[in-house]
Amino acid sequence: MDLYRDFILTHYHHPHNFGHLSDPDIDDKKGNPFCGDQISVTIKLTSNKKKVEKINFEGTGCAISIASASLLTDYVTGKDIISIMDLKKEKVIELLGITLSPTRLKCALLPLETIQVSLLSHLR
Amino acid sequence: MFDVQKIRQDFPIINKKINGKPLVYLDSTASSLKPHQVISAENKYYEDYGVNIFRGVYSLSETATEKYEEARKIVAGFIGSSDEREVVFTRNATEAVNLAASSWGRSSLNQGENLVSTVMEHHANIVPWQEICREKKAELRFIDIVNLGQLDLDNLAQLIDQKTRLVALTYVSNVLGTINPVKNIINNIKSINSRTLILLDAAQAVPHLKVNVADLGADFIVFSGHKMLAPTGIGVLWGKYDVLQNMPPYQTGGEMIREVYLDHTIYNEIPYKFEAGTPNIAGTLGLAEAVRYLTGLGMNNVRNHEIEIVDYALNQLGKIKEITIYGPIKARDRGGVIAFNVKGIHPHDLAQILDTDNICIRSGHHCAMPLHQRLNIPASCRASFYIYNTRDEVDKLAEGIQKAQKILTTKD
């Protein structure tokens, strides 16, 4: 079954960047609940506050949302806040490497939304 | 005679293959499948007399009007109402609750009064009341659940007082399956405050059990056609004659008027007062046909089949390792629905893997977020059963869950 290929399941069972940073610049406690998935992030910025130095996520989710969070947190580490704000769904699909139905696409996009919303609240 | 194999012949979808495999439909709580009799009844309207009602003197329009009103009588009879003027056609159960909340609430609810609902409600029986309470500065209280998902009725006397204007509660939970002892509850409520109105969400009851409004003592009952073999887009608000009579219109315009002048309007009588505009005529005729179909099977037989299949499913699913089943233990105490979680597997993933074998279950919060919060779970899986489901389909579900466990859980 294509969706649950080993690559996705490995990220699901052993997600990268899972946990809670001890000294974050951004602590999005609220998280972003969607249909039983709930993901929240803590972010440490670089000293000039322009880039993501470290990012952790925690919460519960399906294989797709957890794998997406794992891959995406890897991807945004070291990236400019501005460029992260520009990320679109295509990037998430590319990282996951699977085709998704509209419903499951929402699961896959939840981590991106969560990251962008928490960065946005920081920018404001 | 209740013969599942014969019943299955009536449902075109069941007899089709999808990607070469049969359909295992276990989501009738969301929407039931439709038998060809209902589909034909809807088609027949369009093919034979598909014109508007109440408007033409030509015979086609008279025929359509007659059939529409005959449908109202059939539906009234099905729920034990001797007065078909008490049956208002709506789009669905949700619109029926909104009609009651908006019309009754706007005209009758006052600041400082309260309404009571329960934590096991579908959003349809919470959100409209939240809105009207916010608007009227009234309080919305909730009956909690205990143990396995029964309503906490010991605290009724604390929740209901002389300012409680209405209690909105479900007959059968669409998640836990709990069949609430509504007749007793209504009695108790009325003995605390005889003026408190009761709205019963019977969306999961009317399709599955014999419901008799004369016997229950509720003031409003709502349900949806699409969960009881009928088309989508047709639902019912049943209300006691006197209660409906005193309510202002919900929507205004054509059909719901008697006389219109440029500066004022005299409204039509009930139920027409609440049916503004051209209704879902085909859907209404489909609903009447669905009622005929269910009546032909006999609601007692429908219920007995459901108890048998749910009992079997509780047993088979109960054997699966790491499964948690929510709601009452005995099939007799529940409707046709079983919500569950499997340790280490998110409901979306389970539902997706089952889908590869055409097994349709629901995953998520099933429009009952407050209940999931109360159960302290983010989501659940839900399998539900109706007249066409078989033991073999239960076995396929159980196998599918075990297959998902193999795919999704690791040993380390």
Ligand SMILES: Cc1ncc(COP(=O)(O)O)c(C=O)c1O
């Ligand atoms: C208990 C209950 N109430 C209300 C509804 C709302 O029904 P509808 O979406 O047809 O308005 C449903 C179905 O989803 C339900 O299960």
